[in-house]
Amino acid sequence: MVVIYFILILTGVIMVHELGHYLFARIFKVKVLEFALGFGPRVFSVKGKETTFRFNVFPIGGYVRMLGEEGEEVVEEREKSFYAKPAWQRLLITLAGPLFSIVAGYVLFLPITLHWGIALPGVGEVLPNSPAEEAGLMGGDIIYSVNGRIAFDTAIISEEIQKGLPVELVVVRDGKKVPIRIVPRMYPETYEIVLESAEGRPEGKLVSVNGNPDLSILKDYVNEYVTLGFEGGTVKGILKQFNEIPKRYMIGISFAGLAPIFKEDFSVFQRGDRIVEVEGQKIDSWQDLIVLYQRLTLGDRVLMLSVQGENVEWWRGLSGTVDVTVERAGKLIKVQIDTSSLKTVLETPGVLENEVPRYRPENFVETVSLSVKACNYVLWATASSLKNFFRNVQTGQIVGVVGLAGVIGQASKSGMEAILTVVAIITISLGVLNLLPLPALDGGRIVFSLVEMVTRKRLDPQIENIIHFIGFILLMVLFLYITFLDIGRLMGI
Incomplete structure (x- = not known):
């Protein structure tokens, strides 16, 4: 079933993207030779008046092949050739794919929000004597906004709290929006420790590491035998993990x-x-x-x-x-x-x-507003993560087809709302990714069109296509590398 979901979702997302190219090509009277979903050998095809619609064996991409797009010499129907069109028309044809992908995400978020509401962070626990408790925050509250920003993610809330300035929260409690002002407080360092072959029982305050009162030296003893001194005795063992979280501003809650x-x-x-x-x-x-x-x-x-x-x-x-x-x-x-x-x-x-339910907007206007703002946040977050694209690849923060299949598989276990949300995020991310100014991507082709519009000089189409071909080869190598990382994550390597 997961495989079926994966193929249907990927095919649908790619179809929307390629449909943008196809429709704008038709608008500007460019002849479309092929509209293909997937790569590799053909599974089946349907011949239209001008265009052959085909489905290929590997559903991991797609393309719209236009007359003259590959830089070949066009004699017949030259006026319908891609490179016979002005640069601004070629730019719009290329831009239409990413634009359709992004707009599809916005359109999809609206029925999701309308039917299921929207997931906003909730308050799980409120620590005793904390700023949150003193301000009246309660477990089960839904955090709607912080300092005027809709709280689509806990990171938004944490970012505002870390400034150390008073935060103005709006929480939803019993269906009503309640404003709450909280002043964050500086909390001491937190040490997270894992000991193997541990002996002893921690009692009271941790006061020393191997007799040294400086607890931060624990980072120098990973995979070594250590003695932790507590007020009520000692604990010994092999230090397998140590994580030091520095002093930070907190309000004293755990998210639901x-x-x-x-x-x-x-x-x-x-x-x-x-x-x-x-x-x-x-x-x-x-x-x-x-x-x-x-x-x-x-x-x-x-x-x-x-x-x-x-x-x-x-x-x-x-x-x-x-x-x-x-x-x-x-x-x-x-x-x-x-x-x-x-x-x-x-x-x-x-x-x-x-622990907390999804937030259901009060009316249709708020539903539209929240769904648009949610998409804006996804768009911004995706664009921000792509600023360091290659660094993210190296650190494994970008997933490929195998990783995507895993995400879709997990979503399929959670119901239709999760599946549709994943689809919306994927299609927005696909649109943003394709806008990267790299050869073989739509963004690379857009750059060539922009340069031509500014300089009023056209690069030889054959040279441009050689550049895109080299870029395509490099992207395939990158694709294989990301797939290797996906498989490694899957196998726990």
């Missing part, structure tokens, strides 16, 4: 995610079950589920600690079979499940309920 409540029957659990406790760990929120998942991935005899100032939280890894206390029909019962199955529960989309 999944609730420990089952939406459907799964394994030993029943719909409506609420996880209350797992091997001594109280489960109240999404953050507790995150800690639980980390424990399930660590294994036995592993200790993880989070140290922030005098606050020390610690948990041991889990392996084998664990006892889970659930609330079912008002009664507490214990069930047993192996750690791998419990890990699968937390990894499977659609099994657990959300």
Whole structure:
């Protein structure tokens, strides 16, 4: 089923993009020889009056082949040749593909927002004595905006908080928008530590590392045996992971995610079950589920600690079979499940309920406004990430066809809303990506047209196409490299 979704989505996205080129070519009376979806050998084709519409075996791209576009000499119907047209018309034909892709994303977001609402960050937990608690923020609040910016992502909220200035939030509570002003507070460094073969029990404040009171020296002891001194004793083990989060402004909340409540029957659990406790760990929120998942991935005899100032939280890894206390029909019962199955529960989309619902706009005008602003944010975020395109490729932040199939596969497990959202994001991203001023991409062709419009001198079409061909070869190499990275991520390499 995932393969079918993948082919249908990719085909639809590419079709919209190529349709833009095709329609504008027809508008300017350029003869279109082929309208193709996919590359490689032909699966089937339909011959039109002027154009052959074909579907090829590899559905990972597409093209519109126009008369004279490849720089060949055109004798008959020369007036219908691509290079016979003025530079501004060629620019619009080339620009139409990315433009159609981007507009398709905007159009698709509207019914998504209209039918399902829009996902905005919610408040999971409010820490005691924190700026958020003092200002009246509550768990379950939906954060609508921060300092006038719609909060489409938690990064927007964090960015405003990190400035250290008062933040003006608008939260949705019981269907009403409530303004809340919060002054962030500087919190101390946080040290996240994972010890293997750990011995001892952390008690009280962490005061030393191998007898040294400077805790930051832990970074020099990764994969070495260390002794952590606490007020109530010592803990020894092999330091496998150490992460230091510097001092930062915070308001004292955790963002909402999944609730420990089952939406459907799964394994030993029943719909409506609420996880209350797992091997001594109280489960109240999404953050507790995150800690639980980390424990399930660590294994036995592993200790993880989070140290922030005098606050020390610690948990041991889990392996084998664990006892889970659930609330079912008002009664507490214990069930047993192996750690791998419990890990699968937390990894499977659609099994657990959300801590906060999606925000539903108050009226159609707000629906249109929010869907447009959401697309603007996706457009801006995509363009920003492409500023360092090749660095993002090297760090694996850009996915290829294999990675895209994985994204679509995960979305298909979460329902139609997730699938349509992924499609909208993909088509917007495709439009932006094609605007990169690189040979063989639409952006590269646009650059040549712009240069011709400014200089009023046309580059030899054959030379231009040689440049695009070389660019195409390099892009194919890049495509193979990204595919290799995708496969590596898939295999955990």
